[in-house]
Amino acid sequence: MPRSPMLFASTLAALMLATPPVLADDPLRLAVDVPYEPFEYKTADGTLTGFEVDLGNAVCAHLEIQCTWVEQPWDGMIPALMARKFDAIMSSMAITEERSRQVLFSEPYYTTPSAWITPRGRDIDISDKASLEGLTAGVQRATLQDRYVTDLYGDVLEVRRYASADDVVADLRAGRLDLTFMDYPIAEAMIEIDAEASDFVRISDFIKEPDTYFGQGVGVAFRKRDRDLAERFNQALAELKANGTYDEIMSEYFSYDIKL
Structure with a gap:
C-alpha cells in the first residue's frame, strides 16, 4: 500500500557516502515488491504489470531512457537501494519524515486510503x-x-x-x-x-491520517545524492499528468481518482 520504514541509520549513512551517482548512460533500475496488486503484479504468463509499472515505463519513455525492473522484498528495500542493487524505488512507498531522513523522494504521485x-x-x-x-x-x-x-x-x-x-x-x-x-x-x-x-x-x-503514519502521499525514492534524477522524474510525472497519460493509466486500474 503504502508501506512503513525501518531504520538502518549508521549503515545507510556509510553507504550513501560510498556510492557514486547514477551514470546517465546506464539502464535505470526501478525496484518493486511483487505482488502488490493493482500497483505491481504478474500476469499468468509472468509479465510484470500494474499501475506503477505502467507509469514507470511511461516516465522512462518520456525521458527517452532505458529502464529495467528489479524485484526486491519490501523489508529490505531501502538498504538495497543504498547498496546500489537498483537506482530508485517505485513501489508504493509513502513519504514519511522517517524515510525522508534516509532517501530523497520525488513529488508525490498518488495517495490512497x-x-x-x-x-x-x-x-x-x-x-x-x-x-x-x-x-x-x-x-x-x-x-x-x-x-x-x-x-x-x-x-x-x-x-x-x-x-x-x-x-x-x-x-x-x-x-x-x-x-x-x-x-x-x-x-x-x-x-x-x-x-x-x-x-x-x-x-x-x-x-488517510494522521501524516505521522500515512505520510504525504507516495513518491519515488532515490539515493539522496541523485537529485538530478529525482528532478527529471518530477518533470516527467508533471508532464504525464498534464498531457493525460497519467489519467489514462490510472483509469485502467482504478474507478476513482488517486491523484493528490
Whole structure:
C-alpha cells in the first residue's frame, strides 16, 4: 500500500557516502515488491504489470531512457537501494519524515486510503476499541498499516505480521484472522468487498491520517545524492499528468481518482 520504514541509520549513512551517482548512460533500475496488486503484479504468463509499472515505463519513455525492473522484498528495500542493487524505488512507498531522513523522494504521485476489513457476519465495531480485546488482526510486515495497528491497537489486538498481502488474505479467508487493516486498493483487488455476494465487508471509513503514519502521499525514492534524477522524474510525472497519460493509466486500474 503504502508501506512503513525501518531504520538502518549508521549503515545507510556509510553507504550513501560510498556510492557514486547514477551514470546517465546506464539502464535505470526501478525496484518493486511483487505482488502488490493493482500497483505491481504478474500476469499468468509472468509479465510484470500494474499501475506503477505502467507509469514507470511511461516516465522512462518520456525521458527517452532505458529502464529495467528489479524485484526486491519490501523489508529490505531501502538498504538495497543504498547498496546500489537498483537506482530508485517505485513501489508504493509513502513519504514519511522517517524515510525522508534516509532517501530523497520525488513529488508525490498518488495517495490512497487504508481500511479495516472483516469477514461478513462478524459483529466488530472498530470505533469501540475496548471491544476489540483478544481479536486477531493481520497486516503486511513493515508497512505503514503495520505501524499504525501496532501503535494504536497493539494493546488490545493480537497483531500477526505477514510477508505479503497474499498471506494476510489467505489467513483471513481461512478464518485464522478476525480482521485486517490494508491499503484499500490492494484489498479491493484481492478480495471482493461490500458487494452482496462478497464474503468480506469494510467496517471503517477510509483512513488517510494522521501524516505521522500515512505520510504525504507516495513518491519515488532515490539515493539522496541523485537529485538530478529525482528532478527529471518530477518533470516527467508533471508532464504525464498534464498531457493525460497519467489519467489514462490510472483509469485502467482504478474507478476513482488517486491523484493528490
